[in-house]
Amino acid sequence: MENFITQCKKYNLRITPQRTAVYKALMEDKTHPTADAVYQNVKKDCPNISLDTVNRTLISFSEFGIIDTVMCSGQGKKYDPNSKPHHHLKCVKCGKISDFYHQKYDSLKVPSEVEEEFTVLNKKVVLTVVCKKCNKKG
Amino acid sequence: MENFITQCKKYNLRITPQRTAVYKALMEDKTHPTADAVYQNVKKDCPNISLDTVNRTLISFSEFGIIDTVMCSGQGKKYDPNSKPHHHLKCVKCGKISDFYHQKYDSLKVPSEVEEEFTVLNKKVVLTVVCKKCNKKG
């Protein structure tokens, strides 16, 4: 949670109870929730929070690289709160996105042309796949 | 276009004028269009096509790995028709997604644990960034 305060100060985001609750919910979330799923979770702590606030908070967190956004075929937007170095498997059939860990990928070097032009917040390898379950189905 | 026919036969997709038009529009598209942008383009060739058909076609193409789906903070779903090996830069501020090419990334080996469990259709490195323009703004 100190990390949350540090990040907010860095980006001039006020530390409100709503933002704190959203952050806390994300840190506890091991899935890749939709905005609505986050909303449902946060409401337990903070019953009066509005969906709009959750959406705005998620967008601002993602603009500062605190969380990542992901998407798969035929599915809505999802957020990825996992801050450890990790990589993604996206199943194009069921839309499930899973994290996987692979040290070799963690140490990828960003090309210097990119580093000169862009501030890199996050890097990951994304594998577009068909999972075992969906493979069986046809 | 022979490739289109091959792919359709492989996946039991009927070769309809609508599907052909969508495919053609995608192949000519060097951006990362939204479903609606694709719809607007296809209408030039195929004025009576419905948005629903475009959407269904995009989803089925993405389910077979013919195209990829991408997403950035605060933006809608986008499709990526670039079939050459390439990688992505996502600017979290303006939502722009750009392709970049880097041979070292192309030759990444998929971990054997993954290859045993999943059929890998596509692999790419995704760098979450802030672009030069957005960096200047704040």
Add this chain to the structure above:
DNA sequence: TGACAAATAGGAGTTAATCCTATATAGTAT
């Protein structure tokens, strides 16, 4: 050429995301 499953258009319906405005509140300076 006929039969049938698959695909389509178009509209209706649903869900997700955004905008609007009045009110409340965090941070800062006093």
Add this chain to the structure above:
DNA sequence: ATACTATATAGGATTAACTCCTATTTGTCA
């Protein structure tokens, strides 16, 4: 502490994105 100001919020209204439904059409294969 207190007052001030810009930021953030709730809640409803609006818009946009997406999906579903049904009657009709059309590829494909025998």
